[in-house]
Amino acid sequence: EPEVTQTPSHQVTQMGQEVILRCVPISNHLYFYWYRQILGQKVEFLVSFYNNEISEKSEIFDDQFSVERPDGSNFTLKIRSTKLEDSAMYFCASKGQGLPYEQYFGPGTRLTVT
Amino acid sequence: AQSVTQPDIHITVSEGASLELRCNYSYGATPYLFWYVQSPGQGLQLLLKYFSGDTLVQGIKGFEAEFKRSQSSFNLRKPSVHWSDAAEYFCAVGAKSSGDKLTFGTGTRLAVRP
Numbered sequence: 538e539p540e541v542t543q544t545p546s547h548q549v550t551q552m553g554q555e556v557i558l559r560c561v562p563i564s565n566h567l568y569f570y571w572y573r574q575i576l577g578q579k580v581e582f583l584v585s586f587y588n589n590e591i592s593e594k595s596e597i598f599d600d601q602f603s604v605e606r607p608d609g610s611n612f613t614l615k616i617r618s619t620k621l622e623d624s625a626m627y628f629c630a631s632k633g634q635g636l637p638y639e640q641y642f643g644p645g646t647r648l649t650v651t
Numbered sequence: 652a653q654s655v656t657q658p659d660i661h662i663t664v665s666e667g668a669s670l671e672l673r674c675n676y677s678y679g680a681t682p683y684l685f686w687y688v689q690s691p692g693q694g695l696q697l698l699l700k701y702f703s704g705d706t707l708v709q710g711i712k713g714f715e716a717e718f719k720r721s722q723s724s725f726n727l728r729k730p731s732v733h734w735s736d737a738a739e740y741f742c743a744v745g746a747k748s749s750g751d752k753l754t755f756g757t758g759t760r761l762a763v764r765p
Binding site: 570572578579580581582585593595628638639640641642643644645 | 697
């Protein structure tokens with residue numbers, strides 16, 4: 538069964554550094570998402586992406602964040618200058634066109650900012 | 652704005668006992684509703700979903716959920732819990748338009764007594 542993959546599984550970085558989290562969505566999917574989950578809290582929407590542009594973003598997704606689909610397979614989330622409060626699990630998800638209206642989630646990348 | 656409430660933060664049941672996890676949603680129109688399960692350190696696995704039609708939906712691992720529009724609820728049930736069901740369960744709501752975000756509840760952590 539096709540699945541969403543994410544790399545790395547765990548990233549440790551120092552405050553102020555840039556990080557890029559990578560995702561490979563399911564190959565025929567057209568809609569892509571990033572969510573994050575701070576330890577012990579609920580999963581929060583960050584951004585959705587369709588047709589090479591952002592469809593919607595949350596207030597969390599400020600100028601420090603950007604997304605890109607650099608080629609036909611990868612979908613990346615960049616944090617330009619990480620803060621301690623960016624420490625979280627970041628989930629990528631993808632969805633196909635039309636029904637079933639179901640987002641498939643990757644296993645997540647745990648980002649630790651020290 | 653859409654929102655999800657899971658009133659039970661933590662539930663403990665005995666193995667073999669029945670289970671019901673509560674979920675209430677707020678959304679202006681008929682929503683898409685989902686239940687996801689997250690084992691420790693793992694990603695999100697879809698248990699079941701409701702889009703339309705039969706209000707009682709069956710999912711994987713013996714779970715089912717019932718959509719009750721009058722109560723704005725989508726409670727998850729299982730007739731007999733197994734020790735391997737111990738995990739965190741998230742209810743989520745999505746909008747009936749392609750590409751829309753999922754809004755998650757705060758989750759219910761399920762513990763299973765032997």
